[in-house]
Amino acid sequence: MWKGRFEKDTSDLVQRYGESISYDWRLYRHDIRGSIAHATALKAAGILTAAELVKIKKGLTKIEKEIDSGTFEFSTQLEDIHMNIEFVLTKRIGPAGAKLHTARSRNDQVALDIRLYCREEVQQITSRLRNLQIALVGCAEQHQSAVIPGYTHLQRGQPVLFAHHLLAYVEMLDRDAARLADCLKRINVMPLGSGALAGSTIVLDRKLVAKLLDFPAVTTNSMDAISDRDFVAELMFAIALAGTHLSRLSEDVILWASAEFGFVSLSDAHTTGSSLMPQKKNPDVAELTRGKTGRLYGNLMSLLTTLKGLPMTYNRDLQEDKEPLFDSIDTIRIALDVFAEMVIAMKVNEAATMAAASDPFLLATDLADYLVKRAVPFRSAHEVIGQLTAHSLKTGIAFQDIPLEVYQSFSTAFEQDVYRVLDVTTALKARKGIGAPSPSNITRELKKWKRQLQPKASSKRK
Numbered sequence: 001m002w003k004g005r006f007e008k009d010t011s012d013l014v015q016r017y018g019e020s021i022s023y024d025w026r027l028y029r030h031d032i033r034g035s036i037a038h039a040t041a042l043k044a045a046g047i048l049t050a051a052e053l054v055k056i057k058k059g060l061t062k063i064e065k066e067i068d069s070g071t072f073e074f075s076t077q078l079e080d081i082h083m084n085i086e087f088v089l090t091k092r093i094g095p096a097g098a099k100l101h102t103a104r105s106r107n108d109q110v111a112l113d114i115r116l117y118c119r120e121e122v123q124q125i126t127s128r129l130r131n132l133q134i135a136l137v138g139c140a141e142q143h144q145s146a147v148i149p150g151y152t153h154l155q156r157g158q159p160v161l162f163a164h165h166l167l168a169y170v171e172m173l174d175r176d177a178a179r180l181a182d183c184l185k186r187i188n189v190m191p192l193g194s195g196a197l198a199g200s201t202i203v204l205d206r207k208l209v210a211k212l213l214d215f216p217a218v219t220t221n222s223m224d225a226i227s228d229r230d231f232v233a234e235l236m237f238a239i240a241l242a243g244t245h246l247s248r249l250s251e252d253v254i255l256w257a258s259a260e261f262g263f264v265s266l267s268d269a270h271t272t273g274s275s276l277m278p279q280k281k282n283p284d285v286a287e288l289t290r291g292k293t294g295r296l297y298g299n300l301m302s303l304l305t306t307l308k309g310l311p312m313t314y315n316r317d318l319q320e321d322k323e324p325l326f327d328s329i330d331t332i333r334i335a336l337d338v339f340a341e342m343v344i345a346m347k348v349n350e351a352a353t354m355a356a357a358s359d360p361f362l363l364a365t366d367l368a369d370y371l372v373k374r375a376v377p378f379r380s381a382h383e384v385i386g387q388l389t390a391h392s393l394k395t396g397i398a399f400q401d402i403p404l405e406v407y408q409s410f411s412t413a414f415e416q417d418v419y420r421v422l423d424v425t426t427a428l429k430a431r432k433g434i435g436a437p438s439p440s441n442i443t444r445e446l447k448k449w450k451r452q453l454q455p456k457a458s459s460k461r462k
Helices: 012-018 021-044 050-069 081-093 095-099 106-142 162-187 206-212 222-227 230-256 284-308 316-345 350-357 360-372 378-395 404-410 424-429 439-458
Strands: 147-152 155-161
Touching: 021 050, 021 081, 021 106, 021 206, 021 316, 050 081, 050 095, 081 095, 081 106, 106 162, 106 222, 106 230, 106 316, 106 439, 147 162, 147 350, 155 162, 155 360, 155 424, 162 230, 162 439, 230 284, 230 316, 284 316, 360 378, 360 424, 378 404, 424 439
Parallel strands: none
Antiparallel strands: 147 155
């Protein structure tokens, strides 16, 4: 492609070092779509005839079908997907193919392809986020009355509904989807026509190209357009943060599935055994997801490190944006798929969760609230219940079994109705504030999420 300037061929080592066709081949559909739109603009500008445009379209469509079927032969000597397609097209249709690169550089060509690719993948990832949300909502609805301890510092704190815990992750995943939707606004800008860095004296109708490719806007600075990878970094950040949420959910599932907790049982289809210990059933899906989150972070840091020292405009370093991007997308897609499948098959041991939630100390805060409602300052109430807790631990007598006169020895505000507080069901019903885990709130939240998610569940995935 640059033989006019060079007298010697590129060395084999340099070709092997610089090729990207081994991974950027996956951009072929986007590259072909962009080339057809570009050819249409060349026809509108009088660079191509109608017959030449037809030849280009037919040639590119045939190449796309061959790549789809696996019969197209890629060449590392042609470096990337752009030159592989253009070379074969020109070889087959002649001069019309050689005209295709008029007023276009690989710089703006790859910028376009990456935007088209990212735009499509945002939709695919969002669809998978929604499917995991649906799986979590379904599990929450199926076990709507299950109660578990809520934890801080991995120490039992207060009783909550199991559904409330799962819906916390539904909220996180919804923010992930919102971040992707916001990121899409900056992805969805058309860069083709920016050339190598300064556009071209052959002026094409960029708005026509944008319309053909379903872009709502075009870039307005050619130097920025061909060197911008902000949108890739932003997408990879959104993916990494979704990985964070999956990793946190993984940790909960790993704990819940342990013999020490026994809250859930995972399907045989989503666990593995031990090569030595025949009794083992390991939560590998959750552990792998927790581990793969580190890859998502590493991919993001790789790109940010590549970008931080680049002068204007295009530098070959930018070729290093694709492998981490592709890996992050592949990783998050399968992680979301397998997690949704695992959650759907997961069984909840409601007897075990209730046994854990029956720990009387979970209602210590409710006892403090009881005193506050009787005009005892909260700090004083906190101290009283702390003393009662120490008494319970020392004597081995649970809150429910402590005699009223003992309660009153700690505070005269205690009356006979204190025992009504010491009931998990009563405690949960009392948590009626917005965002709290009362049964009535959870019922409303489940209805809301089902209403919001169900129409989106039918979106097609690849």
